[in-house]
Amino acid sequence: MMESGESVYALIPPAVETKQRPPIYRSLQPGEVDPSQFEMGCGTVKKAATFGPPRGTLKPSTNTYLRKHSKEPALPDPGPLSQTKAKLKPDLPKDRPIMGLVSAKNFVTANAIENILASPKKLKDAPPLATQKKDYGKVPGYLTKVKDQVKREKEHIEHLTQKMMHDGASDGIRHMSEEERQELIVGLKQKWQRINEAYQKMSFTLDTGTKKAKKEQYEAELAQIEKDIETLSRRVVLVAEEPTTRMESLRLR
Structure with missing residues (x-):
């Protein structure tokens, strides 16, 4: 029975306790006193008793608002408007051209004939031709x-x-005879070819000291063979x- 929360004592309802309210607060001061009679009362406001200017003095005016371009400097006086601009083109002729004139001249043919019959212009300081020089030939x-x-x-x-x-x-x-020289050159070229093939077959990565030494040995042998071939290529x-x-x-x- 105790495990289920039921009890014989629960059949009698418990008594309800009522809380007693505290007494009403009543001020010790009489209620008929005027607050303005006190020095720190809120009924009067002394001058300069608050921070800043007094109330109502900073109210903006409706006639002194900021207008557009009011803070920019004034432009200089443009002066009289009688200034004239410089003429870029000459004025049109006052004489009216005669209208309706037609010419039967063929300007293309006339220009071609004039250029064909014209004599060539002579240059003042023309250089002499190569055939006119004294040391020609x-x-x-x-x-x-x-x-x-x-x-x-x-x-x-x-x-x-x-x-x-x-x-x-x-x-x-x-x-050294010519046959012996040619035989040595052919032998050196064959040796250079064998060493070069072995040099080309080496890997690109020289991660060990043996590979580096082998590469340097091949390069030295190739350089020496090329030098020997160059020496044997002489006539004597x-x-x-x-x-x-x-x-x-x-x-x-």
Whole structure:
């Protein structure tokens, strides 16, 4: 019974308690006193007792409102209106042209004939033609000097080459034959091609030290082969014989 909230005591209704109201507030001051008699009463307003100017003095006037362009400076006096503008075009002729005149002249044909029969104008300072110059058809002097200089350089180089060959014959230096030179050039080109193919097959990413070293080795070998081919491309190539070859050649003599 207690769990369901029912009880035998609930059959008797409880007594209703009524609250007692407090007594009415009554002021201790008499109600017939005039508030204006007090110094801080609200019935009188002293001068300057409030902040700002007194009431009613800042009321806007209906005749002094802000108008358009009233704060802009006044424009200068334009002056008299008798100023005239500058004429851009001349005035029309006063004489009226004669109307109805027709000409039978063919202006196109007349202009063409006039230009055909006209003599050409002569220029004051016209440059002379190439055929009228004094050195026309002659070899320039600077080309002759250049050819002589090149010829002397070739003769000097050939003289030095022959002298080196003559002096180097006793020192184990000989002149390389054309067949041997061409054979070496072909062999170097084939070697350059093999190294270049291996160089092209390398990966773009050089993430290890071995790949970097291999790449640098290929580049050095290609540069050296190109330098050797350029050296063998000359007409005269001198070769120093090895000591064993020189001894064999002396024994054969």
